[in-house]
Amino acid sequence: MFDHFPTTHATWIAERVTLSVDPDAAPSLARAARAELNAHVMQRYFAPLCAYVKGSAWRDFGEAADLVNGFFASRLERPEYLLQWRESGLALRRWLINGLLLHLHERARAQRRQHRRGEPVDPIVLDRMGPDDSSDPDGERAMDRAWAEAVVQAAVRDTVQELDRAGRAQAWLAFRRHFVEGVPYDAVARETGDTVKSLKAQAKLVQRWLRASIGRVLQQDGVPAETLEAETDRLVALLLGS
Numbered sequence: 001m002f003d004h005f006p007t008t009h010a011t012w013i014a015e016r017v018t019l020s021v022d023p024d025a026a027p028s029l030a031r032a033a034r035a036e037l038n039a040h041v042m043q044r045y046f047a048p049l050c051a052y053v054k055g056s057a058w059r060d061f062g063e064a065a066d067l068v069n070g071f072f073a074s075r076l077e078r079p080e081y082l083l084q085w086r087e088s089g090l091a092l093r094r095w096l097i098n099g100l101l102l103h104l105h106e107r108a109r110a111q112r113r114q115h116r117r118g119e120p121v122d123p124i125v126l127d128r129m130g131p132d133d134s135s136d137p138d139g140e141r142a143m144d145r146a147w148a149e150a151v152v153q154a155a156v157r158d159t160v161q162e163l164d165r166a167g168r169a170q171a172w173l174a175f176r177r178h179f180v181e182g183v184p185y186d187a188v189a190r191e192t193g194d195t196v197k198s199l200k201a202q203a204k205l206v207q208r209w210l211r212a213s214i215g216r217v218l219q220q221d222g223v224p225a226e227t228l229e230a231e232t233d234r235l236v237a238l239l240l241g242s
Contacts, residue, residue, distance in 0.1 A: 013037065013220055017082050030079075038076040044150060045096055051146035052097060056139025058104055071103040091222040093147050097140065151221075152239045155213035162209060174199040175206035179240055211236055
């Protein structure tokens, strides 16, 4: 189903995780692989994790961006952190949520120790010392929405680039005008000089390539093979507004 993009991001990530901790690799190559991998994770998951914080019971604990950046700094500097994810069997976004929650509790405990030592602590922080927030449905829903949007954006970007390289940029125009902007095919045909039949074929091609690209990004996130198609369907529906 996803054969339009044979070099998957899942393979890309796996190769860099392995290289970043390979004792036989040249140190410069291991550092470069880790830096590239960390940059990718931060770029893809920064906004969804911020959405998680803002939508969760931790929303008053601090600025979401500062909390997420602190989490990345504390975890991604460890060469083994993403290796442990790969061996966990979890989707990457689930692994990162778990890691972020652990980081937040660590910060809360540190603040509590400061308070016991008589050092000044923000009262809001003290209020967050209560129950274990290992499950926060509101935060998870907020992250899921932001993550889904990020996946769709990445898939659109990759698809447009692939279509352009294949000399089929016009197909994206047909898809965008009809499915994204809601313009009837006959109106697009008058704009472009194409036939309605040709425009429908072009838009169908784009749908196939978008589906392949979404599947590739989901594979990267560690979505299990048995749920990959259903999750792809969900995100295609999000893209098409259905």
